[in-house]
Amino acid sequence: MAANPGHVRPHRPVTETDAPEAGTQVAGEQGLDARLVVERGAFRLDMTLTAAPGDVVALLGPNGAGKTTALRALAGLVPLTEGRLRLDGACLERTPPESRPVGVVFQDYLLFPHLSALDNIAFGPRCQGAGKAEARAQAATWLDRMGLAEHAGTKPRRLSGGQAQRVALARALATRPRLLLLDEPLAALDARTRMEVRAQLRRHLAEFEAVAVLVTHDPLDAMVLADRLVVVEHGRVVQEGSPSDIARRPRTDYIARLVGLNLYQGQAEGHTVRLGSGPSITTSQELSGPAFVAFPPSAVTLFRDRPAGVSARNLWRCEVTGLEPHGDQLRADLIGELPLAADLTTVAAAELDLQPGASVWATVKATQTHAYPA
Template sequence: MTAPSPGTGSPAAGPAGPDSPGLDAHLVVERGAFRLDVRLTAAPGEVLALLGPNGSGKTTALRALAGLTPLTGGRVRLDGASLEDAPPEERPVGVVFQDYLLFPHLTALDNVAFGPRCQGVPRARARALAAGWLDRMGLADRAGAKPRRLSGGQAQRVALARALATEPRLLLLDEPLAALDARTRLEVRAALRRHLADFDAVAVLVTHDPLDAMVLADRVVVVEGGRAVQDGTPADIARHPRTDYVARLVGLNLYQGRAEGRTVRLDGGAAVTADGDLTGPAFVAFPPAAVTVHRERPTASSARNLWRCEVAGLEAQGDRIRLDLTGELPLAADLTAEAAAELRLHPGAAVWATVKAAQVRAYPA
């Protein structure tokens, strides 16, 4: 590993088998009442994101891959080699920690050269390699600067260069953009995407930011409560959420029930008409912007879905108003501020909510 230690579901659709290239891991870690049990696979050149709320086990999984947290059970295989018994410094793994953990007494150049030097590369050669990496990161003019003289974005790129300088077969990134302000995050995210596109080994990104996962990853594994609850491409995750957590992240109303043709009868008793036929256990989802709100029961609406609701709350979100509705079907609705004012909406107001069937997606549970 090239970075200093901070102190010493369903299987993914990737490679499998003891001799397969890439990552094949089953991570079991027990810490008090918490248990992590996640299977991860990824092919060389693939960026895998672990997405989940705080406390879900994402960072524990990353530390287990790095060898910083011991496994209770399971395995870690990389390019066919078993790593679970290898100490961190002997694993072909590079890590970019959330706080970067650059050596404060070393220049940017020497921070990047540290990993190759630990591998036995002569000093002059290691510094030449480091200079090349800093140049690739657009930091050639900052080679002599120490970490305290670097901006957050520059420090992140030095940490990435340090992790890549040893040519790792597994790159681990722990919330790599979390410490940056919004403007810097946008710039560094774009640069990180370019560098990851050129990386020919496996990269695993841990994040709670859905935008980071959607922009940077080829595949996303959603982790909740120590388990993988969903696994797919970013587009599939966004279009077909399978838990309330994911639905909130991507901004959809999500329900579960049983489909009978175009009608899905929900576990709570309500029914939703969707676009397309389906039979059996199903999810239904639609965006808050698809909801039309009326103060009186509409008589001329062509919408197939109609529910009597009550306004539980209103929240301004930019130029829109987010309504929290309860009643026959609890849901979120987005209205313009003008529409909310015209409807004289307030907590406790009785309303009718409609959604066209064409705007409702149903898919197997």
């Protein structure tokens, strides 16, 4: 259900006529305004990305969607095939990476192993022309802000994962970037540390006055840290909006799985959405035309025998194909009249004697579905 790619034009590298001189200022513009077109072999990234100062934007998508390519293009590590890249009105298409007002926090942090935490952070200001004493004073201030003042002389190998992440963030912020790029910044942390550092990172991003772009596979990281989500599939933006809007109205199977919803697309007429695969779903919303229907796995109730007194609406015969832990419950994957996922307690699963191959009846109340235009 990804967006249509449309007509594809022949591509060429950015030329002198495509963009103004590197660093040219365009009056009255603030924040990020980019159209990133990158061709690498058979893969083509073509996405527009805009953000105002203070915005935190999360790029989400499956492996190979183009998220990291987009981040590297913003950093100048991958050249644009065509498009534009403007930051606070300055055109950066041909500006080398080291000259861009961009800070990067890599997934593995890439701290200099031979430098202390203090000197890792001081490295950026030194590259910008600050004297050694001044750069170290700035670095000390950042270490204090990160709660790491006592680790000023510590080498990276002696830092915990959470401490290394904060040093990497401080190193990026010490250059006062106008664009902060974070590539899976919490991926290397264990679950307990991740929760603590996520909260700290949220605080630091809330204080950041420029644009921040975050790449992550974790929907919780995106929902907690970002003001806006941009979902990328096959090199294209398929949906963008606030975390609550994305979670409530997913438009692709990938997004639905990400936010934990069953999602279907069909033709609505009144309170009924007829799916292309045959069955229909009764909803509480009244619509006409192409529509999506979504509901959480927790809204599904399972029975081994057809339940007495339940109407035929939103009642489907299914077969269990798998069971796996999901938080403090079990998630059952079902195929049949309507493929879906259902959450239930371990006690309920035992009482129903659920196992792969078991035949069940699944039902969902119309009030627990959510229908919206496709």
